[in-house]
Amino acid sequence: MASTILITKFAHLQIPLEDVIKATNNFHDQNIVGRGGFGPAYKGQLQRSGKLIKIAALRLDRKQGQGDVEFWTEVTMLADLKHTNLVSIIGFCNEKDEKIIVTTYAAKGSLKEHLNNPKLTWMQRLKICVGMARALRYLHYDVERGYVIIHRNINSSTVLLDENHEVKLSGFKVSLKQPVNRMGRVILSEPIGTLGYIDPEIGKTKGVTHKSDIYSFGVVLLEVLCGRKAYIPNDDNRLLAPLAIHHYEKKTLKDIILPDVWNQMSPESLDKYSKLAYSCLEESGAQRPDANKIVKELEEALAFQLPRENLVRHPFFFVLSFLCPKFILF
Structure with a gap:
């Protein structure tokens, strides 16, 4: 129920899974730029508003023991927060048992x-x-x-x-x-x-x-x-x-x-x-x-x-x- 409310609230941030797959070359191992408690992060390029932008896609790995709560906490926090020294959210994917948070890419x-x-x-x-x-x-x-x-x-x-x-x-x-x-x-x-x-x-x-x-x-x-x-x-x-x-x-x-x-x-x-x-x-x-x-x-x-x-x-x-x-x- 809670996730349904959140999906509605942040509908403008939803990104189709097929777009994320294309952006990361189907989550290719060569695009992995980090691994954490949530799961691996992939670099990629995503088409948004007619522009090709560099992104990082953080993909939930349920084997790590985290899940819905952590995912929605990250989404809601980043959606509310705007500061030059915070990573910026581009959107998220919540589709076909995939939970992915897409943010701006940190090149270094x-x-x-x-x-x-x-x-x-x-x-x-x-x-x-x-x-x-x-x-x-x-x-x-x-x-x-x-x-x-x-x-x-x-x-x-x-x-x-x-x-x-x-x-x-x-x-x-x-x-x-x-x-x-x-x-x-x-x-x-x-x-x-x-x-x-x-x-x-x-x-x-x-x-x-x-x-x-x-x-x-x-x-x-x-x-x-x-x-x-x-x-x-x-x-x-x-x-x-x-x-x-x-x-x-x-x-x-x-x-x-x-x-x-x-x-x-x-x-x-x-x-x-x-x-x-x-x-x-x-x-x-x-x-x-x-x-x-x-x-x-x-x-x-x-x-x-x-x-x-x-x-x-x-x-x-x-x-x-x-x-x-x-x-x-x-």
Whole structure:
């Protein structure tokens, strides 16, 4: 009954199965661009309004244990949400036992694929983090919707990147809506998400708040900084969060930062960034910063990095600043 109502409500977003099959070359394995708890994602080209556009088709695999609830949660969330740092829905297919969500295509794939890429500069990494933070701020604080959103699945796989490395946050299948006047209150829930990112406080409170997203976000900040995944099976330091907390408190963070990234950083940028990441991982959610503060702190970390970037790009000014420090004012 519920799905019938939703199909009617979102009828304008329905895409015939034959169109999706054609767009993905019959779900050809060569077009698979990712696999998650929901199922495989395929790239393709779809004819819409007389234009051929690049798309990603997320196809439900019921063997993964997910189904109708997750499918409709994703559809309804994406249909309501509009932000430059969120993936945009093009439509969906609910036909012949197929459930497929079609979104805009993120050409660079997920952030997870780029974590240890030495060519991804510190400046680019900072801009990606700012984009993530702005997406989170929109979910948590855009009250014009009448509700706020707890994402519940923030990780480096759900952070997608377009051809310009612009963030397109995805993965809304387990997200929760919360009335604006109840923001901050615990919503009873089992721990849901990806190992290495799940807020440990859920075990105490038996539920989630928007600060659970902040913890997961903090783990992604560490992944970006260290160039490694949040969880590495069969590794002595399989979980990144406690490892990074240890090094931060011992003032040995350099030992785990990606070397290529370390060589590019301004000390002020690193200090601002690492303090923020550490604060996101506070045991008590109440002690973690909110998305508004996170955006502000990351923008400041970015601003601290700009003078160093300018010196690298313009060595002539570097020489001048060395010979005459007052020549360049930052």
